Amino acid sequence: MLNLPIRPRRNRRTAAIRDLVRETELTPSHLIYPLFVHAGSEEQPIESMPGCTRWTVDGLLKEAAEAHALGVPAVVLFPAISDRLKTRDASEAWNAKGLVPRAIRALKKDLPTLTVITDVALDPYNADGHDGLVSDDGRILNDETVEALCKQALCHADAGADIVSPSDMMDGRVAALRSALDAADYADVGILSYTAKYASACYGPFRGALDSAPKFGDKKTYQMDYGNAREAEREAALDEAEGADMLMVKPATLYLDIIHRLRTRTTLPIAAYHVSGEYLMIKAASASGWLDEKKMVLETLTGIRRAGADMILTYFAKDVAKWHAQKQ
Template sequence: MNFPLVRHRRLRQSAGIRSMVRETVLNVQDLVQPIFVTYGTNIKNEISSMPGVYHFSLDTLKNEVDNIASLGIPAVLLFGIPETKDSMGSSGFAEDGIVQEATRLIKEWYPELLVIADTCLCEFTDHGHCGMVHTFERDGHIHGDVLNDESLELLVQTAVSQAKAGADIIAPSNMMDGFVQAIRGGLDEAGFQNIPIMSYSVKYASAFYGPFREAADSAPQFGDRKTYQMDPANAREALREAESDVLEGADMLMVKPALAYLDIMRMIKDQFDLPLVAYNVSGEYSMVKAAAQQGWINEKAIVQEMLTGMKRAGADIIITYFAKDVAGWINEK
């Protein structure tokens, strides 16, 4: 059967019909809002490369959390900028670390708001890498090898300290081999068997992270992260990474970035039955914001189309700096 008997436009004739047959719907419950917390007092500083995103000190954090909670957003993802850094990232697993302190406050204010703790060392190390580093000089330049197995112990300490502070979900983003197994074992041994792991399973060495490195003050001081984050040209490798995390005990799988990797998201969704998380990263956010500020695009329409595409590709959860905006638009309806 074909035209004129079949007319596909019949189901597009009105807003009511289009809504009735819509296959993919973006909901507030899909969203996670990242927050950057920092030391000091009376700080609410806009990040220059991410308009509308701020650094908050603990004493200014509540207004932001009030806003997030009032919009019905179910979860926040915490990143911390410490006062001091060292080669081990020890402030990342300190009991009075910035993420731990922020977690306690948020759980005191809003016990039902889920706190997801990013579990990495790059914000806390003086070299900016995601694990311990063996450094050496060659040809007049500093080089370094990121030490995989030695880093796992520090990542376990970080995850356990975050769980002790009240984090509801541990989200390790370091891309060390065996990190899920190590963290799962450490959490279980410390009595946190019921704390889920949202693994950054498929994390590419992407150019889309640029603005985040300003936001988190986490740019590597030498070299790059290509020895542990994935090559953007590779797809099948993503399946191997995700399978390892599934076997090691991950509860949720993430693809990061999202926009340029929708094919990867669909592959992971089709292969594994765990909840899938898309990270709509800083570069994706900043591109849209910059174009919108120039009047070149309709920000609201672009953002909703972009995030709907991520959900259509298989995402169950979307981490996005647009979460508050999107929640407001959805609630207006």
């Protein structure tokens, strides 16, 4: 054997060579665009999330169409609900004439090739601000909440949703949703389960966008403890056995190890949610001039893909799609 120097740098010598040997790609086809919608007549800039907007239904159609034309295949909807519609039983969540069903129908009519994903959880509709129904003594009720979530998912499926995405973290909800959808002849509607959703400090800006912060306590009795990793494997095994089509880790950048753990233990597609706090950190640091926003976004999202995510929910989806188009 010749005693020759090893030169890994030869594979980095030019941009063309680096492209040839690149292991991880980030393209618009890997992205899901979260969009906020409200029932008002004017768009509302979101103070807690610079660059994001609460769209009217008409504005939502325009924004989704622009992103889809750039190659983004899917959107996920989050409703800002009027306080007068928030109740302790969260019944507006399954109102067939409500905001989300109207938005779904409009999107599927105007953009039939766009995949429409809906959030299934009660916090936008719940007077208590929790993802589940609350007992008189302040407990989050698991089984009663699951029954409500099934009504909500069926409402979304009736309107034309392609995928429902339970973010509540109640036990047994994936099996219940799959059973309810199948029984109603919605066997083709997919379930993207928030499998490992951690009780994170990164959700504050999102709760500001929807005014959905809990009115008492916190969400630690149902969202996961950020010190736990094995528990995520248990949740993933349960969701897969219950019929989930895709699994999600949330947040993303602080939980790359969780994404990687699940990637090595399941053949299901894995999504990662680059959440509002992670978005705002990049926005704030870039606004100060200390970081280059485009470079930080591309490096961050590529890192999430490298950890094992097949798809990423990110508020930067449209920006990334624009940058990708300019590169072609």
